[in-house]
Amino acid sequence: MMVGEKIKSLRIRKKYSITELSEKAKVSKSYLSYIERGIQKNPSLQVLSRLAKTLDTTVEYLMGHEIKVNKNGIPIDQEWLLLVDEAIKNGISKEDFSFYLDFVKFKNNINHDK
Template sequence: MIGGRIKSLRIKKGYSINELSEKAEVSKSYLSYIERGIQENPSLQVLSRIARTLDANLEDLLEENKEQITDLSKLDEEWVSLVKEAIGQGITKEDFTYYLEFIKFKKMDGGKA
């Protein structure tokens, strides 16, 4: 959720919601709606101002699960098994990349494609 990532970055920066609102030139109420998930689709202009103020980039705000797995040694056995099976079935890195892009597209499209 974009709002959760914004709130997390705001807190790491030590900004109150008022401070971020003023610095990013976004109303406090609108920023609060974003953080609480009430406003789920803020414009790219608003997100750009927020990201710039937080010394982040749009990808930091938009990418889900970016920080979820940073240490591959903590990858659970089921994932390891799935990757090994995929390799055993002859799936290449290029194939895997294609599948990931397709899944991202399906999620953005709401599964309509």
């Protein structure tokens, strides 16, 4: 899948019109249309970065590096998968993992309130 096809697919998945995405990512509508239709095959890194951020993905994914995506089309970071795999191999239970997540959320809320 080419860059433009990936952008269009993610845009449709997020239910953005081409106008909405262009406004949110601060990319001209015509330029975005050229990218999606494959007329502009090499958009700048700056444009790709803004589009990736707006579409909750990565430039790497848009550029065609094979990255696993979850059911919402959001890329899954391989480093995180390796960390979770390692935790499982070392015996962490779902309950323990859930506890740590709750602890981090609690800690972040305390730090946010300061």
